[in-house]
Amino acid sequence: xxxxxxxxFDGELIPFSEAKVHVMMHTLxxxxxxxxxxxxYRLDDGTPGIFRLEEHxxxxxxxxxxxxxxxxxxLEELKKAVIETVRASGxxxxxxxxxxxxxxxxxxxYPSERRLSVAIGVLEWGKYLGKAYERGARVAxxxxxxxxxxxxxANAKAIGNYLNSYLATLEARERGFDxxxxxxxxxxxxxxxxxxxxxxxxxxxxxxxxxxxxxxGITRGTVMVLLREKLGLSVEERDITLGMLYDADELFFVxxxxxxxxxxxxDGITIGNGQPGSITRRLQKLYEDAVRGRVEEYRGxxxxxx
Numbered sequence: 001x002x003x004x005x006x007x008x009f010d011g012e013l014i015p016f017s018e019a020k021v022h023v024m025m026h027t028l029x030x031x032x033x034x035x036x037x038x039x040x041y042r043l044d045d046g047t048p049g050i051f052r053l054e055e056h057x058x059x060x061x062x063x064x065x066x067x068x069x070x071x072x073x074x075l076e077e078l079k080k081a082v083i084e085t086v087r088a089s090g091x092x093x094x095x096x097x098x099x100x101x102x103x104x105x106x107x108x109x110y111p112s113e114r115r116l117s118v119a120i121g122v123l124e125w126g127k128y129l130g131k132a133y134e135r136g137a138r139v140a141x142x143x144x145x146x147x148x149x150x151x152x153x154a155n156a157k158a159i160g161n162y163l164n165s166y167l168a169t170l171e172a173r174e175r176g177f178d179x180x181x182x183x184x185x186x187x188x189x190x191x192x193x194x195x196x197x198x199x200x201x202x203x204x205x206x207x208x209x210x211x212x213x214x215x216x217g218i219t220r221g222t223v224m225v226l227l228r229e230k231l232g233l234s235v236e237e238r239d240i241t242l243g244m245l246y247d248a249d250e251l252f253f254v255x256x257x258x259x260x261x262x263x264x265x266x267d268g269i270t271i272g273n274g275q276p277g278s279i280t281r282r283l284q285k286l287y288e289d290a291v292r293g294r295v296e297e298y299r300g301x302x303x304x305x306x
Contacts, residue, residue: 001125004089008081008120013088019119026102026111031160033101033116034063037256038082040122040305042092043293049302050086050096051291053079055218056256059157060098066156070115071100078118079303085120086305095125095257101159128194128257129178133284136264136276137178137253139192141242142171146213148185154213165193179253181245181266184213189240195255196220197263199240199248200233200279206244209237219254222301226286230295231279242267250277260284 007019027033038056040048057078064071073081082096103117127133144167146154152161164182172180172193181197184190191197191214198207205227210216227233245251251263251271260283262276290298 001123004085004091004094004122006085006088008085008118010117010119011081013084016121019121021101021103021117022105024105024107026104026106027159029107030109031158031163032067032069032111033099033159034060034067034069034157035097035099035159036060036063036157038096039256039291040086040091040094040096041291041293043302043304046092048086048092048094048305049291049293050082050305051256052218052222052301053082053303055221057082057098059218060100063156063158064100064116066153067158068114069100069102070113071118072115073118081118081120083303083305085122089122091122091124093124094122097121097123099159125257127259127261128255129253129261132178133259133261134276136262136274138265139179139181139263140172140175140177140267141183142168142180144168144171144180144182146182146184146190149211149213155210155216157215162194168193183242184208186212186239187241188212189242189245190214192253192255192258195253195258195261198223198227198252198254199245200250200277201244201248203233205233205235205279206240207235207237208240212239217255219256219259222290223254223260223283223287226283226290230286231282233279246271248272250280252276252280252283260287 006013040050043049098120100116100118168180182190196217246269253261262280
């Protein structure tokens with residue numbers, strides 16, 4: 001993992017080492033802030049292309065609104081800032097992290113103002129679950145559940161929301177698994193700590209609905225399009241039980257960081273034949289082609305960094 005030398009911070013590119021905030025910053029104490037995660041991929045002509053930049057920035061803005069925070073930049077200004085930061089990094093394939101936070105040295109849950117500072121960093125980051133991308137991930141359900149929808153807005157990508165994900169990941173890794181799988185407050189399958197989940201059964205793809213306390217991921221939406229339009233599968237959003245998960249023909253995680261990663265074991269139960277399934281493998285290849293601009297009808301998803 002290697003960070004770019006420049007950080008975009010409130011309107012200007014500054015050296016990575018100079019991007020600092022105070023230890024008494026409001027967001028550091030209360031987790032009140034929002035962030036995004038997106039990737040750029042080196043296209044076949046060598047130009048970096050940011051995948052679904054506009055959709056990610058729209059969610060960034062929504063996440064701020066959901067917490068009644070003031071994002072002081074327009075989507076067009078943020079788009080230019082992301083492009084500028086990627087260009088300055090010199091990276092081809094990279095992960096992009098915009099973050100917005102209350103940069104006030106105040107104690108107390110009610111800040112005197114809710115205007116956000118914004119920073120954008122870029123790093124070279126490989127497959128999130130490493131070798132599991134090829135061999136398939138071993139996952140375990142954990143005791144930590146996704147909060148019900150009247151506790152936190154699960155469809156906002158907020159900093160504090162991820163304490164729940166941190167605890168789930170910690171438990172799964174300490175038990176020797178690659179990743180956690182989380183249930184919602186009703187006991188239905190929700191998602192991974194930072195990924196959406198899909199199952200394939202009898203040629204149909206299923207994925208948990210928004211009311212299962214998921215973050216409706218942008219990669220999730222992309223994959224739904226690819227499954228329907230290119231692989232010819234029906235895709236249904238519906239409540240999924242653990243028993244349905246155990247009985248799946250194929251399982252896989254999707255997300256900006258994890259991309260499309262097969263799941264071959266849940267709670268010690270082998271999924272299918274214990275190997276990444278054929279649909280998952282085809283989807284991996286199709287997704288890779290789409291993000292690198294090799295699928296003509298989806299090139300509109302890519303913002304080139306000239």
